[in-house]
Amino acid sequence: MSDFKVIEIKKSVFENNDREADRLRAKLKEDKTFLLNLMSSPGSGKTTTLKGTIARLKDEYKIGVMEADIDSDVDAKTISETGAKAIQLHTGGMCHLDAGMTEQGLDSIDANEFDFVILENVGNLVCPAEFDTGASKNAMILSVPEGDDKPLKYPLMFTICDCVLINKIDTKSVFDFDDEAVVERIHKLNPKAEIFFISAKTGEGVDKWCDWLRKEIDEWNK
């Protein structure tokens, strides 16, 4: 059964987003709540990846999901069917979330009751990269159909992410996608980025991504 709230997010009043983000991160650390900010283009498979992630981790952690979208409720409905607590954040046309907007969502979901909260950011490789949400870690998804040149075209997004998931590897037969080239381009921007090749659809590679998440969550919440 699906059951979720829809929250209309208001524009933030804070002038210094970086300071707000640091304050929020410290609060999350104190509350032992690991917040993952998950970003990507529209249609790269964020929601399907989350479904597979929740299925693997829900017996170990109390998980909450905030689905940010300009308008629809499609994703919160899908996620709430996994059994995880989900809320839908409507940005009212805004193309990203900053720390103040993220905190409005966290308050609405009572984030301190969760070990692990996921923010599915607005589908956009540009604007979300520019605003620190206060998350513990940033991750992004690049899907094979989008092409291996995306680190060249959206460098800031690849620079600020701790982890890059290359999704839809099951579709490689119909696309020209160079694994080595994409890894090289990402690591040139961000040498420490963790990179996992996955298919959210078939499940391939998702266990390794979840192993990384487990390590990060346990480190944050200890």
Added chain:
Amino acid sequence: MSDFKVIEIKKSVFENNDREADRLRAKLKEDKTFLLNLMSSPGSGKTTTLKGTIARLKDEYKIGVMEADIDSDVDAKTISETGAKAIQLHTGGMCHLDAGMTEQGLDSIDANEFDFVILENVGNLVCPAEFDTGASKNAMILSVPEGDDKPLKYPLMFTICDCVLINKIDTKSVFDFDDEAVVERIHKLNPKAEIFFISAKTGEGVDKWCDWLRKEIDEWNK
């Protein structure tokens, strides 16, 4: 041989973008220059679609292309190899072009010398939808891998476009994509939208899209 200029676009100083857009559109009409604003997510195939479009129309029209990107020169390089005049517009991190920024590009390419100028907007389904560039017509590309639910999630983009290209139909075997559902969702937002199913890679459907363009260009420039 590739040969193109790189223009660093400055933030616009105009307060009323809609008024500037109307003024620019009137000027383009007077100059008999048809300006197409082409939008999409990152990786939907804008540049490949443009290559096929230019190949079909370059003997009939004098074509110029403005490739807007945050940072790279990848697309202008590709387009300049088609023989069309191309310039690269760097937005310096900005996620969209407005009318003032578009005009800076048009001035740099000497737009009044062309019958048909294409603006390849920043890859983003959110912000470019909010700013009238002054174009004669707006078109967008949705690619099959992105999913048939995108009109539900990015309604403004589908509402403001005169034409929607559904690209990468050659990859349908590996994706669940419902043609009828996507057409119904687009026409619910925008009953007059022209919709063409294409594969920029194989060329399927591209002739019909070019027929539509020819009609629009000739109507504008007569």
